[in-house]
Amino acid sequence: MLNLFQFGRLRKSIFAKFAFSFIIVGLIPLLVLSFFSLNTYGNYMERYSINNFEQMVLYAGKNADDLYTKYNNISKMMYSYGQYANNGQFGRVIAEQVSQKDNRLTATVDEFLQTVVASDVHIRSAAFVFTEGGYQDLNRDGSRIDFRFQYPPVEWKRTMTENSKELVLFPTHPQEYYPHSGMTVMTFSRNLIDVIGSPGLDGKVVGSLFFDVSLSAFDEIFQHLTTDQKDVMYVTDQEGRILYSNKINLIGQLFQPSDSEVYHYVKHDMPNSNWSVIGEVNKNELFNKINGIKRTIAIVIGLCILSLVVVAVWFSNNLSIPIRQIIRNMTRVESGDFNMQVQVRTSDEIGMLARGFNRMTDRLKSFIDEVYVAQIKQKQAELTALKSQIRPHYLYNTLEVIRMSAVANDDDEVADMILSLSQQLKYVLNYGEEHVTLLEEKTNIEQYFRLMKLRYGDHRLALDLRIDSELLNCILPKLSIQPLVENAIYHGIMPKSGKGTIRITGEIERGLFMLTVDDDGVGMTEGKLQMLRDKLAGNVPPDQEVGGIGIKNVHDRITALYGPEFGIRVNSTPYIGTSIQMILPYKKEVKSV
Structure with a gap:
């Protein structure tokens, strides 16, 4: 019955009416708008991501096709290489020099190979193979083909014979015929036909050009694509063999698409080279980014809803709490408070x-x-x-x-x-007043020290006051020096044997009144000194404070009166003594005329 009664009162209260109205008016439109916005945004972003990936694959395919065209044109340089020494076309010159065993043959071929290697930064080496089997080569790093290696390999020769008039690509392979190369390259090759000595392209083959291209040529294309680390790009030849991939371990294998529905493939065929560029994207990874953004938007919407509820409750409380407080106070006033x-x-x-x-x-x-x-x-x-x-x-x-x-x-x-x-x-x-002059404090200290000398004798205690007369009208808190002198007597001088002296000095420095109480007593160890400094700084809990109460009281009074930049500073050296410095603002008593 009590719960039902309380619920009935709450339902009739101003708080409930305002909060319910505020939430209903703001919450329903926000939920509807959020639902439609999330669905529309999600569908748009999915379509945009797929189209963006397809555009990247198309861009990469165009650049790869241009790369093939460039190397095809470099291989045809043999036919356009200038009228060599006015002796005719390069192939004709090679054929004549081979038949005549001309000594200029080596220089002729070497000059041509230098031109080929210099034509592109990705060409690592070039070799010209004569029909009788000999060859000349040039490597960018200056090394030569290992004479123990059969160059070119037999299968390369067979392929060149079968495709005597075309550019031939030998897929990605290690450049093992160069000692200590350690590089992976593709080899482009084209036969050189004597087109002057025979009509058309039916002339005899006078040699073959081979040049190795590093995979950095493909890296230069694909490194500008903004793909995810888990996205895979492939360049395949017409047989489906992978010429290049950002997954190095797949190079040289046959491309096999995954049967999983998780992956989305985009393929672009290149007309000039018969190559294909294939992009493989993980749809989960692709859409995870979108889902992450949607989750972030949902969290923001949730925070907005929560903020709306909090604002509604806060606004209602601001209206109802003061009214309820006035009602409670009126009841207490009726009872006499x-x-x-x-x-x-x-x-x-x-x-x-x-x-x-x-x-x-x-x-x-x-x-x-x-x-x-x-x-x-x-x-x-x-x-x-x-x-x-x-x-x-x-x-x-x-x-x-x-x-x-x-x-x-x-x-x-x-x-x-x-x-x-x-x-x-x-x-x-x-x-009287909380503050007194230094003269009054000095008189009180002299009376106190007189009692101590009567108690312990002149042979144990001595007082040395070094205070200039112009400082005697300086203002300081009442009874601020006596606790410091008492501490010096009981903790500094009394524990030691022989006579001890307490010296009190005063000075003005940088607008501050510095009063120092020194003793030549037993001093303090570093641990006790640090404990006392921590106590003055307020870093020791009250239930753990032992000793030094008088000094701390003086310090707390000074900081309470003048601020934290003033107070007590303590220095001590074992068996030498202790110095306690009181730092105060410089104020002087104004004498009335």
Whole structure:
């Protein structure tokens, strides 16, 4: 019954009405718009990705076909190579020099091979094979074909015989006929026919040109394509053998498309070379990017929905919480608690209502304070003032009676101690300003040190005050030096044997008042010094603090009064002594005329 009752109250509240209306008005249009946007965007991106991949394959195929055309034209340079030394066409010159065993043959072929190698940066080597079996070669790195290797191989010769008038491509293979080459190349070859000595292309073959092309020629084409690492590109010949692929281990194998529906293939046939460029893309990987973007959009939409709900709840709370708070406070005012105040957060009608309620409680409270509470507080203040005057006066008179009794008994030392104590108590119990002059602090320290010398003797303690007279009117917190002197006596000088000296110096540096208390006592180890510095910095929990309470109290007072850049700095060396420096702003007492 209670839950049903609470639900009924919530349903009738302003909060529920505003929140429900806000969510319904904003949420439904956002959900509908998000659904249609995601579907439309996803379909568009899938079509765009497939078309983009097909365009890349088409671009690569065109460039590969141009590459084949370029090497085909280089192989035909044998027929267009200039009228060699005015002796006619290159093939004719080769045929005549071979038949005449001309000594110029080597230079003629070598010059031509240099031209071939220099015509393209991807041509690694070139060789011209004569019909009787001899050959000349030129490698870009200066090496020569291993004489132990049968060059060209038998199958190459057979292929060249079968295709005597065409450009022949020998698929990708290791360049093993060059010692220590370690390269993988394709070899293009064309027969040289003496077209002058015989009509047409029916002349005799006077030699064959072979030149090796590195796979970097294909790398230059495919490295500009923005494909995923898992996408595979193939260049195959007319038999389906892979001439090039970005998966090196597949080069030289027959291309076998996958039966899986996961892969999408795009093929482009090249008319000039009878090559084909095939692109293999993993549809899951391709669409994963799209799905990732869709997930990101969905997350953004979800965050927008969440933000909408949060804003609705926040907006409703901003309206209903102040009203409920005013109702609760009104109930407490009815019971007699007139200290209730409503926090005013806005300047709208709700804020005006809260301010009116606060003014009402203030007026009621002031009426009651005027006739009753003010009289009680006045009586309590008078009693407190009387007690504050009676207690120090009684203490001073009592100490004076004890001191006079010691004088009457000729106990001057006790009398001096009581006099010093009396003056110190008068200084301590004087409820005046928080700040005093250095002169007043100096007088108090002298009285305190007089007590310590009477207690321990002149043979144990000495005080050296090095304070210029113009610094005596500097302002500092009351009772800030005595704890430092007390710490130096008990922790520095008393643990050591022999006499110890405490030196107090003051100076002005860069607009700061620096007061230093040095002792030549036992000093502190590095561990104790670091623990004390951590305590001053507030890095030690209160329940773990041991010792150094007086110094920390002085430090905390200074930082509270002037800021964190002021306070206590401590340095100490074992068996040499400790130096405590108090850093204060330089302020002087202004004397009234």
